[in-house]
Amino acid sequence: MTLTIPGFDHLRLPGADGVELAAAVGGSGSPVVLLHGFPQTHLMWRHVAERLADGHTVICPDLRGYGASDKPAATGPEVYAKRTMAADVVALAAALGHERFALVGHDRGALVAFRAGLDHPETVTHLGILDIVPTLDMWDVLRGASAAVGYHLFLMAQPPGLPEVMIANSADAFFGSFLDAWANDPTAMPEEVRAEYLRASAAAVTSIVADYRASAGIDVTQDQADLDAGSQLAMPVTVVQQDWGARLGYDAAGVWKAWAPDLDHRLTSAGHFMAEEAPDEVAGAIRDLLVR
DSSP states (O other): OOOOOTTSEEEEEEOSTTOEEEEEEEEOSEEEEEEOOTTOOGGGGHHHHHHHTTTEEEEEEOOTTSTTSOOOOOSSGGGGOHHHHHHHHHHHHHHTTOSSEEEEEETHHHHHHHHHHHHOTTTEEEEEEESOOOHHHHHHHOOGGGGGGGHHHHHTTSOSSHHHHHHHTTHHHHHHHHHHHTOSOGGGSOHHHHHHHHHHHHTTHHHHHHHHHHTTTHHHHHHHHHHHHTOOOOSOEEEEEOSHHHHHTSOHHHHHHHHOSSEEEEEOSSOSOHHHHOHHHHHHHHHHHHTO
């Protein structure tokens, strides 16, 4: 049985290209869409969603290829391009009657949110980003021995075949290693929640790898085209992240300022799974964003 956010409706809604997405929807008021990261599902937003639902309609989908959403075969690189996944989100919100909405993403969901902000500036009113830098910058900052922290990015960038077999043959150990290594407070992820993430990820190895593979191919091409064209995020942007700049030797706020002129950049002492470890802090940052 799929775990979802208590008190929220669990729906299936149309995305792009005939794909259906599972989503938890609750609350009332102006819409906020929350996109999960790896190796998780929409369930990661349970605490933040409940905090925001008193003043907003909160929409928490599983990304295509994850959780209970459709997992189309990667017949071409565009199937899991962040441009396509962003179109999913726009279509899903429109199906609920929302032509404009605020958008917040974590990890993989933050890459989708970033692309949605560039592609749909008339639709995304406010943009929240948790614990990433954009794809182009991500590949640029992962250099030398410090790049080992992102070994999975390089593994899943390989041609189809070997990464899927390797991960599928050790799925719980592979996905569980990230849940363990990236958490500062393991108690923030109860055992039943951790088990749900492992179950959902093991059932989605092929599509998860396809999502990551896109970030070493088509996503780079599309982001580079925007950079070359001088495209920037037109809406207010809030970034909350660990101090990756200090760890990897780059100016994180400066990286984001180049893409987001209207930027609020915040560092957190929480771990990567900050929406679960520090939900008051994350919900507060989102509320501050929404009034800008």
